[in-house]
Amino acid sequence: xxxxxxxxxxxxxxxxxxxxxxxxxxxxxxxxxxxxxxxxxxxxxxxxxxxxxxxxxxxxxxxxxxxxxxxxxxxxxxxxxxxxxxxxxxxxxxxxxxxxxxxxxxxxxxxxxxxxxxxxxxxxxxxxxxxxxxxxxxxxxxxxxxxxxxxxxxxxxxxxxxxxxxxxxxxxxxxxxxxxxxxxxxxxxxxxxxxxxxxxxxxxxxxxxxxxxxxxxxxxxxxxxxxxxxxxxxxxxxxxxxxxxxxxxxxxxxxxxxxxxxxxxxxxxxxxxxxxxxxxxxxxxxxxxxxxxxxxxxxxxxxxxxxxxxxxxxxxxxxxxxxxxxxxxxxxxxxxxxxxxxxxxxxxxxxxxxxxxxxxxxxxxxxxxxxxxxxxxxxxxx
Amino acid sequence: xxxxxxxxxxxxxxxxxxxxxxxxxxxxxxxxxxxxxxxxxxxxxxxxxxxxxxxxxxxxxxxxxxxxxxxxxxxxxxxxxxxxxxxxxxxxxxxxxxxxxxxxxxxxxxxxxxxxxxxxxxxxxxxxxxxxxxxxxxxxxxxxxxxxxxxxxxxxx
Ligand SMILES: [Zn+2]
Numbered sequence: 001x002x003x004x005x006x007x008x009x010x011x012x013x014x015x016x017x018x019x020x021x022x023x024x025x026x027x028x029x030x031x032x033x034x035x036x037x038x039x040x041x042x043x044x045x046x047x048x049x050x051x052x053x054x055x056x057x058x059x060x061x062x063x064x065x066x067x068x069x070x071x072x073x074x075x076x077x078x079x080x081x082x083x084x085x086x087x088x089x090x091x092x093x094x095x096x097x098x099x100x101x102x103x104x105x106x107x108x109x110x111x112x113x114x115x116x117x118x119x120x121x122x123x124x125x126x127x128x129x130x131x132x133x134x135x136x137x138x139x140x141x142x143x144x145x146x147x148x149x150x151x152x153x154x155x156x157x158x159x160x161x162x163x164x165x166x167x168x169x170x171x172x173x174x175x176x177x178x179x180x181x182x183x184x185x186x187x188x189x190x191x192x193x194x195x196x197x198x199x200x201x202x203x204x205x206x207x208x209x210x211x212x213x214x215x216x217x218x219x220x221x222x223x224x225x226x227x228x229x230x231x232x233x234x235x236x237x238x239x240x241x242x243x244x245x246x247x248x249x250x251x252x253x254x255x256x257x258x259x260x261x262x263x264x265x266x267x268x269x270x271x272x273x274x275x276x277x278x279x280x281x282x283x284x285x286x287x288x289x290x291x292x293x294x295x296x297x298x299x300x301x302x303x304x305x306x307x308x309x310x311x312x313x314x315x316x317x318x319x320x321x322x323x324x325x326x327x328x329x330x331x332x333x334x335x336x337x338x339x340x341x342x343x344x345x346x347x348x349x350x351x352x353x354x355x356x357x358x359x360x361x362x363x364x365x366x367x368x369x370x371x372x373x374x375x376x377x378x379x380x381x382x
Numbered sequence: 383x384x385x386x387x388x389x390x391x392x393x394x395x396x397x398x399x400x401x402x403x404x405x406x407x408x409x410x411x412x413x414x415x416x417x418x419x420x421x422x423x424x425x426x427x428x429x430x431x432x433x434x435x436x437x438x439x440x441x442x443x444x445x446x447x448x449x450x451x452x453x454x455x456x457x458x459x460x461x462x463x464x465x466x467x468x469x470x471x472x473x474x475x476x477x478x479x480x481x482x483x484x485x486x487x488x489x490x491x492x493x494x495x496x497x498x499x500x501x502x503x504x505x506x507x508x509x510x511x512x513x514x515x516x517x518x519x520x521x522x523x524x525x526x527x528x529x530x531x532x533x534x535x536x537x538x539x
Binding site: 119 | 392394402405407442445463466470471476480494495497506507509515530532
């Protein structure tokens with residue numbers, strides 16, 4: 001590969017339970033304008049625009065027709081994916097690597113206050129064998145969690161510890177939507193929504209949009225700001241449903257995504273080489289299962305890793321220093337927010353949650369079907 | 383002209399899509415659902431290469447990427463692979479509580495989801511221990527079968 005992809009800048013909207021003050025396209029404009037300003041480039045100089053949006057959540061068929069203009073794509077080359085937000089960064093990265101474009105705006109949005117999210121998530125399931133058996137994102141995430149081979153008590157405590165950690169981290173992050181710490185007692189006292197997931201483990205959603213400006217190596221090196229690179233990225237999709245003996249909690253899709261990203265970045269020992277991670281944590285079980293699939297914790301040790309503070313601030317690999325989706329639940333755009341937070345760390349602009357001199361970190365996005373599609377990004381600043 | 387200082391509550395305009403779909407079930411699943419309805423039997427399809435018995439039945443094996451031909455009767459007993467018990471109501475889903483499990487029926491290589499009925503779900507931890515991964519269940523067929531997946535459910539052995 002002749003070049004690598006870098007991040008020139010990033011931006012996001014303010015987050016709120018409902019952004020009724022803006023139409024969806026105005027929300028998109030807010031993030032795109034913020035990212036372009038941060039990158040220090042004019043819309044006129046932008047090479048291409050890549051969007052990630054879900055029509056069924058937006059309530060507009062071909063929502064990119066509405067969003068292309070405010071995303072900066074007027075009379076420009078633009079493309080849209082309907083996969084989870086972070087896939088816009090994949091597609092934008094590939095377009096940069098193609099050599100056709102010097103810069104690309106990757107943008108995604110999540111304004112789920114306007115639509116019935118749970119009902120819409122049920123539509124993902126096949127109408128013959130799954131939908132009549134009562135599925136949605138939460139139910140599926142609970143089912144995947146049930147296959148994690150850990151004693152029940154330890155699993156529940158590890159999940160609570162992850163919520164407490166992320167909420168504590170989020171309370172220090174000025175970008176986070178929810179800035180209130182919680183306690184393990186409060187989490188473990190909350191009722192089950194879908195066993196083993198409790199109500200306090202499902203963060204309240206918020207509206208918002210997130211954008212990154214990606215650029216070629218040459219273009220990044222011309223920037224005045226110290227560079228941050230997407231050194232490796234990969235994505236993987238496991239099969240729909242389960243084969244006997246292949247526990248869903250093994251997250252085959254995430255393992256494949258991580259293997260690709262690590263190979264591209266030259267990471268051979270993730271547990272020691274990845275200094276921090278921003279991981280999808282729509283439920284704490286999603287984060288817990290990702291520790292092992294990403295190789296941050298050794299096989300079968302994910303729950304211990306959480307309980308012993310390995311993923312806490314000051315641990316061997318802090319996970320979701322930003323507070324994660326547990327603090328900023330941008331349901332469709334969560335993965336892009338993970339990249340933005342990892343980028344800010346490596347750009348030394350993470351504010352109160354900044355690590356001392358980080359060099360390499362990871363960001364992870366997952367499709368709403370929790371066990372199936374995953375994207376992994378290895379970011380570094382050298 | 384002076385600035386308008388009024389602060390107005392943001393307006394909300396509502397919209398609704400009411401779209402009906404007619405999903406083709408396909409020959410493979412048609413045979414599965416017809417057999418389920420008429421004979422109370424569950425059958426999967428065997429991959430000619432990896433020999434996996436795929437359930438729900440598939441016209442192809444997505445790993446070997448070949449068509450499947452042979453039908454194989456499976457069950458009615460099987461083993462729980464994954465489960466949950468839903469305690470809160472969701473838009474479009476049944477009234478809680480209810481239990482759902484992925485079960486690998488005896489003779490099948492893949493797990494198929496369905497409700498688990500006939501179990502006291504009032505104490506979550508107790509019910510979850512009963513439904514644990516590895517527990518044995520059997521498929522129970524209802525009398526008024528319509529050729530849909532809920533023509534049967536699972537029951538603990
Ligand atoms: Zn096969």
